[in-house]
Amino acid sequence: MSLDIEFARKQFPALIHDDYAGKGFFENAGGSYMPKQVIDRLARYHSQRRVQPYWPFRSSTLAGNEMDESRIRMAALLNIPADTLHFGPSTSQNTFVLSTAFRDFETKRKVIIVTNQDHEANTGVWRRLGQYGYEIKEWKVQKDTGQLVLKDLEKLLNENVCLLTFPHCSNIIGEINPVKKICSLAKKFGVITCVDGVSFVPHSFPDISSLGADIYLFSSYKTYGPHLGIMYVDADLNSCLPSQGHFFNSGDPIKTLTPAGPDHAQIASVSGIVDYVEIIDRHHFQEGVNDSLAHAAQRVGKLQRNMEMVLLAPLMEFLNSRKDIRVLGDPDIELILKVPTISIDVGTRGEEIVNKLSRKGLMAGSGDFYSVRLLESLGIDLPAGVLRLSCVHYNKLDEIDSMVRALDEIL
Template identity: 40%
Template sequence: MKVLDIDFIRQQFPVFQTELGQKVGFLDNAGGSYVAGAVIDRLTDFYTNYKVQPYGANPISNQAGEAMDEGRSTMAALLNVPMERVTLGASSTQNFNTLTIACTPLVQKDTEVIVTEQDHESNIGGWERLCQRQGATLTFWKVNPETGELDLEDLEKLLSPRTVILCVTHSSNIIGTINPINRIARLARQNNTRLVVDGVSYAPHSWPNLDELDVDAYVFSTYKTYGTHQGVMVVKESFLEELEPQCHFFNVPYPYKQLDAAGPDHAAIAALAGIGDYFSTVYEHNFGSSGEVPLHEKARVVSALMHQHETELSAYLLDHLKDLPVRIYGRSTSDGREANIALASPKVPAKALADGLVAYDVAAKNGHFYAYRLLETMGVKDLNDGVLRISLSHYNTREEVERCVKGLGELLYQLEF
């Protein structure tokens, strides 16, 4: 069975050649991952050689346009979708906000939008504002307050012919549970409800397979998948046809521009091609010459290796957290959840734990992580302090996780007494 070559992986990230990068165990990956060297190389190349307005006749401008096209086409190839279906925005939050406004023709006075208590606020707030403007109904699919999980039977009771849009996260950035998207989709389709999925927390741990997911819109962030700070939104053609374009009128004929409400970051888009370079490099290191293997297949195979490594690390972490006086939010085993673990002590503030881990050369963070409504429902009293979140990536090592466990154990003992 293939295993991830961590030494090789870490060689692909320049940060691990720096003093701090070698010293600090970075366990705050859900807030943004380290950037692969291949991405940095492309970004540097753009800024160095052709940081000009693209798509002009002169050779410098021409190169800029070609680099942007390669970045856009690489992202489409990684997801195995036509380039016309990919909208690139400044962030997933911006993409969600743009999408909600574009849904104005669908969301009318006698209609309903369902969102979940489990979601990041980015996939709630825009829908809430849209419903308020349109006089539509916003309904919450509530979580179990103890587990934070969603029950499909509850959704079945909520859905009705009035429900035009259902919004759900692929996996929670707090409890880590991976939601059964296609089972949710089957329920939604019975009412002709469009399904919008937030994949921001999921994509860093398992590369999205949009061939298998029955979704109308899927959104995630490339700055959490080793790339530049961009949001990716893939919208099904039939859904896009129902939406109100948010672009300049003369860009309406171009599907990938219809939901682009702002001028794009040219260099950041060009650098996205480096994510494809990274997946290809790791694939070839593990499986030899890639030949005619499509890029999306390379990404899925490599991502499976990454996920396997992360699952082993999270299993170790969860197993040792059970021995500490903390509440683990979500499942206490790695089954059915991503390597993204939130916890809290009844006696020690989450910020004190995050600050204390610095002495152990471990970087983690506390807060509500924009899942304010979920933590509120799960009984967190101080939402500013929130929870301590330990989020792993495939380049993390067992030693870093062991150091985190040791630090938490000592800090909890010291700060409780």
């Protein structure tokens, strides 16, 4: 079954707004549009529930109920217990809080493995723990492709390693890392794993329990929701980490890694993301309406990924045919192993090309995208960085065609 693209697009008010009509949005990796299900919940909270939650009067009780609903339903979508889900202002803030907890974590294991493929949010904070008694080791990418190779990781893992941090996929090369294999390998040595899913989750909500990660992070504003960071932390690990919240909240697992409460309205609106997944699932799979949210997420994820591969194929075919540019990553990668995030080395022309594309109604970005270490490893000129094109399931083939024609003219 293929995605009913017109039905999906009708859920996103931005796609039918005058500012978007006839244009193509290719900066989804920086932040996706929100469906009306999220917008409606956000508007309702601001217009009807704008009070401190959890008091007995009606508007306050409803406010708290809607916040709890978001935690419960998003946890169900990800197949994790509700008390292991944490909301923060952003993923960068969540990793900062986590790193502070690990700084004071009592352990004899004093090695942390980081990568140079990560967005800076999931590497810089961990590297700074080198100032607090940890030894930092780097799992380096291949300099020609930017890929992480398991054999290189195997050389770094041992009983002295406390933590391994890595991305589910890169926000530059878009290759999907074998998270389950990596976590399984780490577990053989008793190593805690922290996975940055920010660049993967927009393309399919994962079954986190099946991945085996101890920590999994992503950003809801890149997954069709409000600007929040969403974080899973294994319950046993959370109980061992020093609380980063108020001392009197140290017994509440959903408050130990939240030193300050995120925006209540945005938390309440997260349930709208789940509404959207349910609506897409019911539209395509009538027999699954009473199934679990986790199963719905997997079905919808397949629709998303299949649509994305349809979009990715002609764009990659065109770019790979050009001998005057360099597409970062493995040129022979199977599309099923890649999300539709493409970075192109165009020297110092990135900003110029983005401006020319914009005049043609094609919205894209250029720069380092907070992945300076990866770009340095790949020999990219900085601060110019790369031209990045990123799609999600609501992009259309005619937008891809327009992008191909524009790049053929501009490059």
